[in-house]
Amino acid sequence: MSFWDHLEEFRGTLFRIIGILTAFTVVALIFMPKIFDIAILGPSSSNFITYRFFENASKYIPFLPDFSADKFNVEILNITMTSQFTTYLSSSFAFAFLIALPFLIYQLWMFIRPALYKNEIRSARTAFGFGGFMFYLGCAVGYFIVFPLIFRFLITFELSANIENKLSLDSYMKNFYTLILIMGIVFEMPLVFWLLSNLGLIYRSFFKKFRRHAIVVCVILAALITPSGDPFSLVVVTIPLYFLWELSAFMVKKDPVEEEDNDDLPAVVES
DSSP states (O other), X not given: OOHHHHHHHHHHHHHXXXXXXXXXXXXXXXXXXXXXXXXXXXXGBTTOHHHHHHHHHTTTOTTSOOOOGGGOBOOEEOOSTTHHHHHHHHHHHHHHHHHHHHHHHHHHHHHHGGGXXXXXXXHHHHHHHHHHHHHHXXXXXXXXXXXXXXXXXXXXXXXXXXXXXXXXXXXXXXHHHHHHHHHHHHTTHHHHHHHHHHTTSOOHHHHHHTHHHHHHHHHHXXXXXXXXXXXXXXXXHHHHHHHHHHHHHHHSOOOHHHHHHHHHSOOOOXX
């Protein structure tokens, strides 16, 4: 194919992507009021699934923080004239993008695939599929664990009894999007290490050597993500971060030097 043929094919892919996004956005615009109340504003209510889970778990685990349902309910205010409308549009587009992501990845894959060799197709398919799955998993961890814990601590923190905590819609949405997006990106860490391993830049021995350091770094990152500082929140956030490290170690290649050394070891012959 000539350059212009490639450009024409890319234009068709771009139009299909825009069409898919437009269709999903229209659907999201229709259902957004219900989605917003149930899903997006869920962490602001004591009925949120995470709070109820930890409340029930506290009956059997004594050291858990207090997640009593009758002590938490946040009033979110709109303080600017256009915030509700712009939030309606941005939330619809964000939700549409999240749902349409597999279809968008598939369109990109169909455009890139003809340019790859057979051995490259398998690696690229793994990268697209695994990367998409880990992004969704990271967003789920951010939505069900990280954001609720941080939100609940910050909104219940009291500097003075004379200050009443009320939250603006813009502030809530900004933190909601940011934390969930950050966790989605952080969960791409195994994919990044896997790509570096395929390029010969990193091997499994790296993870063995720096495992202790990784534990400390995960704890520090968890402490930065969860400002409450209580052991429970720290452990809850540290576990998925360290899981990503171990998953990355499992996915990368072994050091070629170690493999050669193992091959040179004499075989043990039973007498």
